[in-house]
Amino acid sequence: MCLAIPAQVRSLGANNMAEVEIMGVTRHVSLDLIPGAAVGDHVLVHAGFAIQVVDEEFANETIELLKQLDIYQIGEAE
Amino acid sequence: MDSDTILLAHGSGGSLMRRLIDEVFVADFADSALSATDDAATLEMPAGQLAFSTDTYVVSPLFFPGGDIGRLAVCGTVNDVATAGARPLYLSVGFILEEGLSVADLRRVLASMRNAALEAEVHIVTGDTKVVERGHGDGIYINTTGIGVVPAGVSLSVARCVPGDIVLLSGTLGDHGIAVVSIREGLEFSTDLTTDAAPLGRLVASVLDAAPGVRCFRDPTRGGLASALNEIAGASGVSITVEETSVPVHQQVMGACEMLGYDVYHVANEGKMLAVVPPEQADAALAAMRSAPYGENAAIIGVVGESPAGTVHVRTAFGATRIMDMLVGEQLPRIC
Amino acid sequence: MDLTGFRDPALATGLIDTIAATVDRPISIMEVCGTHTVAVAKHGLRGVMPERLRLLSGPGCPVCVTSNADIDLAIEFARQPGVIVATFGDMMKVPGSRSSLAREKADGRDVRIVYSPLDALALAGREPDRHVVFIGVGFETTIPLIAAAIERAAAADIANFSVFSAHKTVPKALRALVDDPDVAVDGFILPGHVSAIIGIEPYRFLAEEYGVASVITGFEPVDVLQGIWMLAAQLAEGRADVEIAYTRGVPAQGNPIAIAHIERVFEPSDAEWRGIGVIPGTGLSIRSSHERFDAMVRVPVEPEPPRETPGCQCGEVLRGVTLPFECRLYAKACTPEHPVGPCMVSSEGSCAAYYRYTDHGKS
Numbered sequence: 001m002c003l004a005i006p007a008q009v010r011s012l013g014a015n016n017m018a019e020v021e022i023m024g025v026t027r028h029v030s031l032d033l034i035p036g037a038a039v040g041d042h043v044l045v046h047a048g049f050a051i052q053v054v055d056e057e058f059a060n061e062t063i064e065l066l067k068q069l070d071i072y073q074i075g076e077a078e
Numbered sequence: 079m080d081s082d083t084i085l086l087a088h089g090s091g092g093s094l095m096r097r098l099i100d101e102v103f104v105a106d107f108a109d110s111a112l113s114a115t116d117d118a119a120t121l122e123m124p125a126g127q128l129a130f131s132t133d134t135y136v137v138s139p140l141f142f143p144g145g146d147i148g149r150l151a152v153c154g155t156v157n158d159v160a161t162a163g164a165r166p167l168y169l170s171v172g173f174i175l176e177e178g179l180s181v182a183d184l185r186r187v188l189a190s191m192r193n194a195a196l197e198a199e200v201h202i203v204t205g206d207t208k209v210v211e212r213g214h215g216d217g218i219y220i221n222t223t224g225i226g227v228v229p230a231g232v233s234l235s236v237a238r239c240v241p242g243d244i245v246l247l248s249g250t251l252g253d254h255g256i257a258v259v260s261i262r263e264g265l266e267f268s269t270d271l272t273t274d275a276a277p278l279g280r281l282v283a284s285v286l287d288a289a290p291g292v293r294c295f296r297d298p299t300r301g302g303l304a305s306a307l308n309e310i311a312g313a314s315g316v317s318i319t320v321e322e323t324s325v326p327v328h329q330q331v332m333g334a335c336e337m338l339g340y341d342v343y344h345v346a347n348e349g350k351m352l353a354v355v356p357p358e359q360a361d362a363a364l365a366a367m368r369s370a371p372y373g374e375n376a377a378i379i380g381v382v383g384e385s386p387a388g389t390v391h392v393r394t395a396f397g398a399t400r401i402m403d404m405l406v407g408e409q410l411p412r413i414c
Numbered sequence: 415m416d417l418t419g420f421r422d423p424a425l426a427t428g429l430i431d432t433i434a435a436t437v438d439r440p441i442s443i444m445e446v447c448g449t450h451t452v453a454v455a456k457h458g459l460r461g462v463m464p465e466r467l468r469l470l471s472g473p474g475c476p477v478c479v480t481s482n483a484d485i486d487l488a489i490e491f492a493r494q495p496g497v498i499v500a501t502f503g504d505m506m507k508v509p510g511s512r513s514s515l516a517r518e519k520a521d522g523r524d525v526r527i528v529y530s531p532l533d534a535l536a537l538a539g540r541e542p543d544r545h546v547v548f549i550g551v552g553f554e555t556t557i558p559l560i561a562a563a564i565e566r567a568a569a570a571d572i573a574n575f576s577v578f579s580a581h582k583t584v585p586k587a588l589r590a591l592v593d594d595p596d597v598a599v600d601g602f603i604l605p606g607h608v609s610a611i612i613g614i615e616p617y618r619f620l621a622e623e624y625g626v627a628s629v630i631t632g633f634e635p636v637d638v639l640q641g642i643w644m645l646a647a648q649l650a651e652g653r654a655d656v657e658i659a660y661t662r663g664v665p666a667q668g669n670p671i672a673i674a675h676i677e678r679v680f681e682p683s684d685a686e687w688r689g690i691g692v693i694p695g696t697g698l699s700i701r702s703s704h705e706r707f708d709a710m711v712r713v714p715v716e717p718e719p720p721r722e723t724p725g726c727q728c729g730e731v732l733r734g735v736t737l738p739f740e741c742r743l744y745a746k747a748c749t750p751e752h753p754v755g756p757c758m759v760s761s762e763g764s765c766a767a768y769y770r771y772t773d774h775g776k777s
Contacts, residue, residue: 002449002555002607002633003413005336006417023333025260027267030532032562033672042415044610044663045337047413047502048530049559052610052669056415058661063419066640069428264500264528264537338529339503339761396423396430396635398458403770406750407516410503411529413556414448414477414762 004046006054009039020045084179089209102181103205106188111168111201119203121168124227129164131155132223138216140183143257144272147218148190150348153275154299155222156198157351160282161295163234164226166200171222173207176215187218198277200224226279232286238293239314243382244360248281248351248367249274249375251303252331255345255409265338265411269330274372276349281370288366289359296352301405304343306352307380307390308404315387320380320402322394339412343392344405354382420634429639434464436646442468442598443645444734446588447605448475448762449633455771457635467646470734471764472591473687474605476552476582477504478732478756478763481686482720484580485510490715491547491578492523497713498541499525500534501549508756511720515549531563531577538567538575547709550579555607557581557698558672561679564700564707576709581698582685584608585616590693592624596735601627601645606637606660613668614656621654632660679704688756689729728755731764738765745769 007020007029016031020043027048031037034050043050079101087094104112111119135151152169159166171191175184195202253274260269282295293314298306303325311318327342335342349372355363360378367376390402419425445451451471454460460469473479489510492499499515506516506527519525524544528534531548538546550560560577567575584605591597604617609630620626627648631641641659648655658664676698685697700708725743730736738744743754750766753759758766 002447002605003339004555004607004610006415008415022337024328024330025267025269025333025337027337029530030559030562032566033558033669033675035671044607046555046607047559048532049562051555051558051607051672052663052665054415054417055662055665059415059417059419062640062659062661063422063425066419066425066429066636069425069432264526264533394457394635395421396426396457398462400456400458400461400771403750407507410506410527412504412761413502413529413552414475414504414760 004044004051006042007045009037009041009043011039018050020050079181082181084175084177084181084184084209086177086209086211089175089207098207102185103188103207106185107192107202109195109202111203112205119168121203126230127228129159129162129226129228130224131158132221133158134219134221136216136219139261140187140217142261142273145275146187146190147220148187149194149275151220151222152191152194152198152200153277153348155224156200156277156279157297159224159226160279161234161297162226162228163232163282163286163295164228165283166198166224166226166279168203168225169195169200169222171202171205171220173205174215174219175207175209176217177209177212179217184218194277198279229286234292234294236294236296236310236313239310239316239354239382241316241382241384242357243293243354244357244378245307245318245320245380245382246353246355246360246363246367247303247325247377247379248278248373249349250326250328250331251347251350252327252335252342252345254348255302256331256334259338260334267334267337269334271328271330274347274349276372278349278351278372281351281367281373284366284370285353285363289355289363291356291359292363293354293356298347298350298352300346302344302346304390304402305404307402310354311390312388317383317385317387317389317391318380319383319391319393319399322392324377324379326375326377340409343402344409420632420636422636425636426639429636429643430462433467433639433643433646436643436650437464437466438650440466440468441600441646441649442470443601443603443642444470444472444599445603446472446474446584447608448478448760450474450603450605450631450638451762451764451767453633453635453638455767457638458771459635459638460772463642467642470599471767472734473587473690473732475756475760475762477508477760478728479582479687479690480508480551480580480756481688482511482722483686485514486717486720487715488515488549488578489513489518490717491709491713492518492525494713494715496544497524498537498544498546499523499549500528500537500546501525502551503527504760504762505549505551507759509753509759511718531560535563535567535572535575538572542574545574545576545713547713548575548577550577550581552581553584553605553608554611557680558611558669558675561675564679564704565675567707568704576707576712577700578709579680579698579700581680582687583682583696583698585612586696587687587693588617588620590690591733592620592626594733597733599626599734600649601629603638603641603645604628604630606630606632606663609660609664609668611669611672613664614658614666617656621656625654627654628656630656630658630660630664632663689732723754726755728757731757738768741765
């Protein structure tokens with residue numbers, strides 16, 4: 001129940017609408033739920049609305065964490 | 079033509095219909111083989127086996143990015159004839175026009191058909207038109223039937239594939255289906271994508287030449303790659319495994335599929351060809367595809383295996399395998 | 415922003431190995447989001463999990479858990495003269511007691527598929543002489559959008575638009591699941607985008623009251639594997655926490671603005687979950703302040719009483735109690751070509767996902 005995809009805000013329009021881009025495809029979506037979104041921000045888009053901001057720092061942090069995994073062992077720190 | 083829209087009388091067999099045929103159809107097709115007066119075309123046929131195919135086009139909207147129902151109607155049947163390994167030669171065209179259709183739109187479609195026929199090197203040699211009442215047709219329905227000649231010694235069939243054979247795809251998946259859906263009411267989004275509708279007779283001939291052991295060709299139209307591969311796997315009683323990372327797809331097609339919840343393997347293509355060839359001829363077949371018109375993005379996408387017979391699998395980027403199933407019914411956009 | 419790492423095969427393989435090394439006893443994990451059901455099936459993840467790890471699908475497909483009665487209502491709206499029914503594609507083929515929206519469309523009723531409720535609003539603008547009823551189905555990912563669409567309609571004074579609210583909320587349904595004696599689950603993969611809206615707090619009770627582990631998880635293959643890994647780690651370490659794996663999409667507080675939209679337009683009600691029964695407080699009805707956008711008020715209808723299909727075990731499948739291939743009708747009377755229940759017809763239903771991606775009915 002969660003088909004939402006990351007998109008980048010390309011331009012802001014009237015009436016809380018914005019143009020976003022998903023892998024080269026652009027669409028108009030509503031920013032009613034993320035009114036502070038700015039051009040260049042990445043947002044999750046679901047059914048024509050931006051529903052949440054995608055946090056780049058957390059994205060990078062997660063990837064870094066997962067790359068360490070082959071040295072991770074349960075109980076090693078104990 | 080006095081009227082700028084199609085009237086019921088244009089289909090009635092009388093003088094109005096005569097004018098429609100002469101002033102619009104025959105004039106716009108401008109094919110010397112197309113007679114305005116004879117009911118049947120008489121043709122010179124080169125010796126050999128005939129390949130014969132028919133298809134009817136009911137696409138809506140009539141005009142979409144990069145093409146229209148006319149181009150589709152010519153390329154689709156040309157490509158079906160080509161899958162037999164034949165050189166497409168002649169087309170018949172049958173129209174069902176809806177009362178109220180604008181003559182300007184009709185002429186736009188006919189011009190498209192003429193251009194496609196020229197490009198495909200086929201002649202439109204006979205045709206028919208009827209008119210139905212307003213509300214009983216989507217503007218235009220077109221039937222095209224095509225004839226070609228199969229070169230001697232060529233005998234292709236989707237039932238001939240055997241384990242070890244290699245599967246090639248002539249280019250990027252999903253362009254047509256996504257281009258059409260991008261203008262659909264309620265779903266509009268902006269994309270540079272255009273339909274890939276194209277005649278592939280030359281591409282097929284090149285591959286046949288370079289890889290004479292080719293088992294079959296198939297165009298992944300409605301139902302997409304999944305339908306075509308499942309049909310081949312079923313007919314030959316083999317399994318087919320597709321390497322997901324080898325399948326060429328434009329970024330924008332992926333973006334649209336992600337947004338709408340579409341499966342790219344189910345999206346229609348109108349200018350792509352699959353070929354299954356014996357492994358020792360795969361490289362030659364690929365080179366031939368890549369240098370043929372519309373084949374620049376051709377790739378080897380999979381391999382034929384033994385079992386389970388009649389199934390198609392996808393090997394994902396990290397080695398997990400799952401089934402590539404056939405589309406059931408219509409592909410609908412999802413939010414879930 | 416480079417998000418390709420979340421599809422990186424090397425990271426996925428590392429996670430798969432780590433999961434196998436971490437799971438030290440038989441455990442059952444349940445996902446409760448249709449998009450997770452599809453992600454697991456599409457990437458073949460079940461096949462690479464260790465044998466000891468049972469991956470179950472719960473009632474995560476809002477379309478699958480829509481009751482026959484609600485589908486019958488949607489159909490009845492479509493049968494009213496002057497009404498256009500606008501719906502997400504997901505709902506079209508789902509069978510009600512006697513018909514489906516797709517069948518109604520084939521019979522000539524005006525049913526249109528939209529990608530967004532804003533498209534339904536635009537449709538109302540283009541068709542001033544008709545009344546557009548939007549079929550509102552979905553969990554908290556979708557509910558705020560419907561609320562925002564209703565508020566836009568109010569601001570623009572649109573007179574020919576209303577919403578049939580068949581929405582459902584997740585947290586209380588999770589409580590009903592863990593209370594269910596037939597359901598035995600050690601941990602939950604929690605829905606990433608529902609959580610992007612509601613945040614982490616509504617799930618605390620799972621750990622604090624029930625000792626069940628849970629991880630808020632995203633949808634790329636690496637995301638799903640990370641969620642499973644973190645659950646396996648909690649269970650191996652004897653912990654029961656609520657953690658966020660999907661940090662890039664889910665702040666702990668969720669989206670308060672979205673929640674405010676929901677609360678302005680909707681109030682909690684009781685909802686019937688197909689195959690499960692009524693779960694109090696999991697429905698949403700439109701507040702009286704916005705009743706002119708309530709389809710139940712604007713377009714009164716009286717459908718025939720709903721009826722269930724005998725033999726359909728969707729309810730048990732939805733609770734993870736019966737696996738798809740254990741259903742009597744699976745792959746026999748019930749296939750994607752002729753589905754009996756919503757679990758097979760919805761692209762997110764457990765049975766459809768299993769049949770299409772895993773075994774093709776060959777179990």
